[in-house]
Amino acid sequence: MVANTQITSPASVGLTVEPLDGAAFGARVSDLDPGAITEDQKAAIWSAYKAAHGLLCFRFERLLEREELHALTAVFGENEYAPGVVNGIGKRALPGEEDQSVEDQLAAVRAKGEDPLISYIGNLNPATLRRESTDPNFFGEWEWHTDMSYIAVPPTFSLLHARRIPTEGGDTGFCSQVMAARHLPDDLRRRIEGRKLKHDSTYSSNGTLRPGMTVPASPIEAEGAVHPILRTVPSTGEEALFLGRRTNAYVVDMPLAESEALIDALWAHATQDAFCYRHHWREGEVVVWDNRMLLHKRFPVDESLDRFMWRTQTKGEAVVAAG
Numbered sequence: 001m002v003a004n005t006q007i008t009s010p011a012s013v014g015l016t017v018e019p020l021d022g023a024a025f026g027a028r029v030s031d032l033d034p035g036a037i038t039e040d041q042k043a044a045i046w047s048a049y050k051a052a053h054g055l056l057c058f059r060f061e062r063l064l065e066r067e068e069l070h071a072l073t074a075v076f077g078e079n080e081y082a083p084g085v086v087n088g089i090g091k092r093a094l095p096g097e098e099d100q101s102v103e104d105q106l107a108a109v110r111a112k113g114e115d116p117l118i119s120y121i122g123n124l125n126p127a128t129l130r131r132e133s134t135d136p137n138f139f140g141e142w143e144w145h146t147d148m149s150y151i152a153v154p155p156t157f158s159l160l161h162a163r164r165i166p167t168e169g170g171d172t173g174f175c176s177q178v179m180a181a182r183h184l185p186d187d188l189r190r191r192i193e194g195r196k197l198k199h200d201s202t203y204s205s206n207g208t209l210r211p212g213m214t215v216p217a218s219p220i221e222a223e224g225a226v227h228p229i230l231r232t233v234p235s236t237g238e239e240a241l242f243l244g245r246r247t248n249a250y251v252v253d254m255p256l257a258e259s260e261a262l263i264d265a266l267w268a269h270a271t272q273d274a275f276c277y278r279h280h281w282r283e284g285e286v287v288v289w290d291n292r293m294l295l296h297k298r299f300p301v302d303e304s305l306d307r308f309m310w311r312t313q314t315k316g317e318a319v320v321a322a323g
């Protein structure tokens, strides 16, 4: 992969774009005013995203306003509702609420003074920034995943804005599935040719049971969207492996034992160190990744420390099979 030799930006657009240290992909973007992003800067950001194979880390010297994060999100696509706000987007309709309109659901969220485009990830109360009681799973390691791959049209880009970062721990790992596809051994490629994978919706990436879900008897019974295992990323034309997450994954139409062995072999290949980068956060940063190209995971956080992020995402597109 030659990505990191191509990462620059013309001086005239007023951005500094540099390769990420110690990574085979990813770029750092500085000097952007998030309240006044120009058309030239948008074009430079898109070039950097392509050269950096799907991962950009924006450095800011202060915390962003909501509207600034929304404006930066809109550079990458149409702003999508946060998971859990609207039925069908990381939320299952409660009994009797299946027919609720999107407008009604949004009105209920806005009536509480909440922003339907932002989710809060952390152990602080989003309004008071005081510690609040937090599910113990929050602090452990989160499994490798791509966001919401268990729905038919998963969000394309996710953005995380670091508002409170622990002095140690809580890094986020990224793993290039474009590199994984490029280096796929021939025998594995043959075994997944034309195959589809079911992406389980039972658990969130920290292992918590999602509201309304029950534990399936086996991966065969698990509920979730089915997608091709090898996909094409339309923005770059590259191929990427699309594994979603390991838990309850199932290769459709295969005996379970064979599916398990194939998925284990794919994960061992896909998450090797040479394809991965571990991001150590700074407060103020916004990291943007393309879920079509990268897996990510959260490293553990010490229970005595604070970690708090704002998160947005962009609307997705149906998954395009490779080839």
Ligand SMILES: O=C(O)CCC(=O)C(=O)O
Pocket (backbone or CB within 6 Å): 121, 142, 147, 158, 160, 170, 171, 172, 205, 296, 297, 298, 309, 311
């Ligand atoms: O907090 C993190 O570092 C990652 C959380 C995550 O998986 C996400 O925001 O999609």
Ligand SMILES: [Fe+2]
Pocket (backbone or CB within 6 Å): 145, 146, 147, 205, 296
């Ligand atoms: Fe995630």
